[in-house]
Amino acid sequence: AESGVVPAVEATADDIATMEIRGAATIADAAAAALATQADRSGAESPAAFRRQLRAAARTLYETRPTAVSLPNALRYVLRGMDGETVADLRASTIARAEAFRRDLERAQETLxxxxxxxxxxxxxxxxxxxxxxxxxxxxxxxxxxxxxxxxxxxxxxxxxxxxxxxxxxxxxxxxxxxxxxxxxxxxxxxxxxxxxxxxxxxxxxxxxxxxxxxxxxxxxxxxxxxxxxxxxxxxxxxxxxGHTVEIELRDEREVLSDEERATIVGGGDDEPVADDDGLTVDNxxxxxxxxxxxxxxxxxxxxxxxxxxxxxxxxxxxxxxxxxxxx
Ligand code: RUB
The missing domain is CATH 3.40.50.10470 (Translation initiation factor eif-2b; domain 2)
Known part of the structure; x- marks a missing residue:
């Protein structure tokens, strides 16, 4: 991609959005691992390009689900550890920071x-x-x-x-x-x-x-x-x-009511398409x-x-x- 975000990061973001990867701690761990992968596989040729790619990867991961703050907290922590004057140094420091984060996360859960x-x-x-x-x-x-x-x-x-x-x-x-x-x-x-x-x-x-x-x-x-x-x-x-409030994620209404179930409530079916505005709202x-x-x-x-x-x-x-x- 033009952003330089590697496919493995896009895949992790997708897994978080679809809840293949879910739960606040597990999401944080996967996000840190994804930033390490981005750092490892980045094709950036300049330090500036490397930093830009890491920020783009973080943004891609951040935009998946809004409520678990462990996700931005993890991304912020790893990006703050990105340090160095060369691509090689930036790569090494970012990977080390992500690994440290994942170790600390595991240890914190044991102590808790x-x-x-x-x-x-x-x-x-x-x-x-x-x-x-x-x-x-x-x-x-x-x-x-x-x-x-x-x-x-x-x-x-x-x-x-x-x-x-x-x-x-x-x-x-x-x-x-x-x-x-x-x-x-x-x-x-x-x-x-x-x-x-x-x-x-x-x-x-x-x-x-x-x-x-x-x-x-x-x-x-x-x-x-x-x-x-x-x-x-x-x-x-x-x-x-x-004073900020925490955004509560609203998920797809089909998790609550399938299209078939909806049809049993408001009509429609195989031959009869469900009207665009059928007066039925599902909040999830x-x-x-x-x-x-x-x-x-x-x-x-x-x-x-x-x-x-x-x-x-x-x-x-x-x-x-x-x-x-x-x-x-
Ligand atoms: C998961 C959920 C969990 C917290 C804490 O919601 O609400 O209670 O994330 O989990 P979802 P953990 O299934 O929608 O992600 O202690 O593993 O961080």
Whole structure:
């Protein structure tokens, strides 16, 4: 391509957009790996061209999905490490920085798991929503330290990421009960914790995660079940310190209602095309916002925090400036 973005980066971007690669931590890891690939395979002949290509690659990755801040945080981190006067130096520094990022990401998840596992006692029942590798890391460590854990797994419409959670937990030997999302309040009676991940955490401590998390958290509060959010600091959204709100991704309506299903509602079919404006709207927001007051603890690799105090950690980690280096 004219931008110099290599096909492997376009392919990763495509996989993120279509959710072949999904979940905030996994997306961040794949994005960093893609920038390393761009650096490795770049055909740039001048340092300026190399930098331009890396920024274009970052932009291509950035434009895939808007809600998980781990994606721009990862891109920013890797691009800031791009350093040198020659193409060879730029290449080496970018690859090293991406590799360091991926190592740190993995280590942070392990540390987070150790911290989060302390909240889980032997015999506890955990209710999950969606599929979060950070949340699962806490269960993993609890199991390794010999605690028996059971899980109630919400299937998580429309894409049923609960199946991925259930498969992982069964691999670990955890007894799993899968329920439809609408049964969550009924089953909260049996749960000791709600344990979810996050795509972004705002400066006011609100948690942006898979749609349905906020309703689950409100119901959990009403039933007296604590809500624990497992989120590495890469999920902290720096722009929210200066008043930005987190964009909630709206996905294709066909995830909710297929063309055939639509036809059963508004008519149309094989011979009869569905009218352009048939008066039927399907909204498919992928995420929602859980206010801080419904969250009991945010577990990070830096320790666990009441949501209201997360802004202190954000200032420490990000300072106040968060310019996107690929827009410069
Ligand atoms: C995934 C989702 C997960 C977070 C955290 O949504 O909401 O709870 O991304 O995951 P989607 P992790 O399936 O739409 O990407 O802890 O693995 O980062």
């Amino acid at each position: 798991g150790e911290i989060g596992a302390n909240r889980l006692r032997d015999g506890d029942v955990v209710m999950t929503h969606c599929h979060s590798t950070d949340a699962l890391a806490c269960i993993d460590v609890a199991l390794e330290s010999g605690k028996a854990i059971e899980a109630i797994v919400k299937e998580t419409r429309p894409r049923k990421q609960g199946h991925i959670t259930a498969r992982q937990l069964r691999e670990w030997g955890v007894p799993v009960t899968v329920i439809v999302d609408n049964a969550a309040r009924r089953y909260l009676d049996r749960a000791d914790h709600v344990l979810v991940g996050a795509d972004s955490i705002a400066a006011d401590g609100s948690v942006i995660n898979k749609v349905g998390t906020s309703g689950l958290a409100v119901n959990a509060r009403e039933r007296g079940v604590p809500v624990m959010v497992a989120a590495q600091t890469i999920k902290l959204h720096p722009d929210t310190m200066t 927001p992928a995420f929602d916002v859980t206010p801080a007051r419904y969250v009991d603890a945010i577990v990070t690799e830096r320790g666990q925090f009441p949501p209201e105090s997360i802004v202190t950690l954000m200032r420490e980690l990000f300072g106040e400036t968060t310019d996107e280096p690929w827009t410069a």
